Amino acid sequence: MILPAFAAPGRFYRGNLHTHSTLSDGILPPAEVCRRYKAEGYDFIALTDHMIGIYGYPIADTLPFRDEAFTTLIGAELHSGPMQNGELWHILAVGLPADFAPANAPAFVPVAGQETGPELAQRAVDAGAFVAIAHPQWSGMTLDDARSLSAAHAVEIYNHGCAIGCDRPDGFQFADLLLSEGRCLTIVATDDAHFSEPDHFGGWVMVKSEALDPQSLLNALKAGHFYSSQGPQLHNVEVTDGTVIVESSAVAAVIVQGHGSAAQVRHGRSMTRTTLTLDRCATSPWLRITIVDTAGRRAWTNPLLRSTR
Template structure:
């Protein structure tokens, strides 16, 4: 059985959901940012300007930059008080209407996220490590579709680019979340073209891309590619571009792993994840990671055994 998104019709489209222009705190005007992504081989992108009064509540209208071979998603990076360490919330909202109302006085992160969700947006919890988000913070955004598993800007600027720690805890609590990688590019440092999503859809229509994102029909990458993930019973087969590690992680410390040089496939008996010291029950979910010789990764979205059954 071929697993999603590889079982879905269409093709993979490369895109970035977290980028800034000089409409907020980025260095370049919107058209130049879009041109950079086009030239780098992306199929779509979103300008996620900081939706805050400091920048007059910007939502970038990038529709003029669309073409038959490249498109944009309308969205923003939402902010509201406050996380458990007293920071502003950073919430990626892809698919907002251009007239999305500004934050109300006293509106919390959870409230503005719900309002964006109700407006049709894909909701992502941004850069958990950079924001030092706790599990309580993750629980608060109860309408989230995804956690930002990798943020390139945060990774290169202060080594806080990861989000898997929060994602995995929330998954183990039963939250059905996916994992998206981004740049968070401002073009002031080498913070661009380092993390993206590969979305499986039949066309570049923005609404179709959003539907696929919400359904989890994508994987994320810094470079490596997944070509196929199939499951027969408890036997999982993975095909990738050349990498040095293919591993399966889940909701406890058990893992399956194959290491080598420029390997392109691995087959695992996932029954091994059910065995281990003092394990009382198997994990209800698993996800796949591929790591190349340079340490760059690709991340599948989580797979849930009850859905696979």
């Protein structure tokens, strides 16, 4: 089968799903954030300021920055708590209604009577949002925390701001363990840009949609019709009973990952059509593919859930 992101109709649009402005702790106003992403070749962004009391619980109105070549999704980074380590949850919600009611989160410390993180995530999903577990490594999240967020569509598997700021960018362990427990999840790469350091233009999603339209993009995100990247491009991925065929921009490695230690790799030079057998992944209930270019930049497919004999 061809993975859904490549079989779906439409074309790929480049977008960032996690960004901040002067409405919370970013250093650029919303208009300038949008201008810079558009100038760098992005088709859309979600401006996701911290929806917390010290900033006035903002949801950024980015409608004035839309045009025929660039659009925005309304979103926020939601907070409530606590997680097992005593800190507030960080929950990425894209596609929120502008009147979404905030949680009782006056500041970045828990208070009595707050919604739990899972309750807040469920409320965002019920309101129509695409919800991702934000920067789990940075947050000090436990696997039990991640398990409890059952409403989430996705895990943030690469966060460029966390890579630049503290070398904690990773969400793969959480995503892979949840997949092996039977969760149906996608994976997203983001910037988490604040523009106070070089935390921008480092990780994005490529969303397959029939139109550069906020609702079409949101529907595609929920359907898993996207892949994530730091630079390399994926053109097509096809999985049969025994092989994976990957068509891409020129890369130096193609890796298939699955349950537990299941993984296979093909190394080479300027590979654009790569075939791997699935011997070591034959019994894995899920697969995902990573491609790596000569600069070490990666792109990742969403997981494929599969039945195995």
